Amino acid sequence: xxxxxxxxxxxxxxxxxxxxxxxxxxxxxxxxxxxxxxxxxxxxxxxxxxxxxxxxxxxxxxxxxxxxxxxxxxxxxxxxxxxxxxxxxxxxxxxxxxxxxxxxxxxxxxxxxxxxxxxxxxxxxxxxxxxxxxxxxxxxxxxxxxxxxxxxxxxxxxxxxx
Numbered sequence: 304x305x306x307x308x309x310x311x312x313x314x315x316x317x318x319x320x321x322x323x324x325x326x327x328x329x330x331x332x333x334x335x336x337x338x339x340x341x342x343x344x345x346x347x348x349x350x351x352x353x354x355x356x357x358x359x360x361x362x363x364x365x366x367x368x369x370x371x372x373x374x375x376x377x378x379x380x381x382x383x384x385x386x387x388x389x390x391x392x393x394x395x396x397x398x399x400x401x402x403x404x405x406x407x408x409x410x411x412x413x414x415x416x417x418x419x420x421x422x423x424x425x426x427x428x429x430x431x432x433x434x435x436x437x438x439x440x441x442x443x444x445x446x447x448x449x450x451x452x453x454x455x456x457x458x459x460x461x462x463x464x465x
Contacts, residue, residue: 304404305357306412308368311340314353317365321391331429333389347373348388356405363401364392368409375424375447375457384420384459385413403439406460413462420459427454440464 318338325332336342344350347369356364371379372386387409392401409421425432427446433456437443441458448454 304363304408306354306405306408307357308354309351310355311344311350311353313355313362314365314367315340315343317355317362317393318389318391320393324394331426338389343367343389347371354409356401356408358396358401358404361396362393363396364390364405366390366405372422372424375455376422379422382418384422385409385418387421387423390423402435406439410460410462410464419462421462422460423458424455425458427456 315338318333319335322332322335322338326335343353348367352367352369354366354368355362356366367388369386369388371381372388376384376386387406390402390405392405406421413419413421421441423436423441425436427433433443436458439460441460443456444459445457446454447457
């Protein structure tokens with residue numbers, strides 16, 4: 304598996320396709336209208352943060368890998384972690400452990416750069432997503448409860464485990 308960064312348009316196209324599939328299946332997933340350059344490129348998210356995973360010459364998945372996440376991890380020291388967002392896998396690769404392989408490749412690159420953690424956030428009530436991340440080796444390290452009854456789970460993966 305290889306990962307190419309800076310492929311914004313390819314990454315967004317993959318995210319939109321997965322979003323459409325999820326909506327057709329009745330899954331709670333990012334609305335397609337959130338998945339545009341205008342919405343995704345922010346102070347924390349740069350073009351270089353968009354990743355496309357390629358396996359045997361085919362696009363397998365996409366994600367955003369930030370160097371900081373001021374919304375959920377505002378006090379984290381710089382270079383302590385990368386922050387994984389919008390990880391998605393093309394449907395034809397969904398039962399081939401593609402998400403795990405993507406995370407393993409990100410972890411390998413983190414180890415090379417002496418970055419000890421991969422972090423992410425999801426809604427706490429996303430049971431399928433929680434199961435996937437826990438099976439990959441992520442641990443829930445914090446839960447943020449909101450006044451509206453929703454909760455976010457903050458996950459962490461120790462890159463040196465490999």
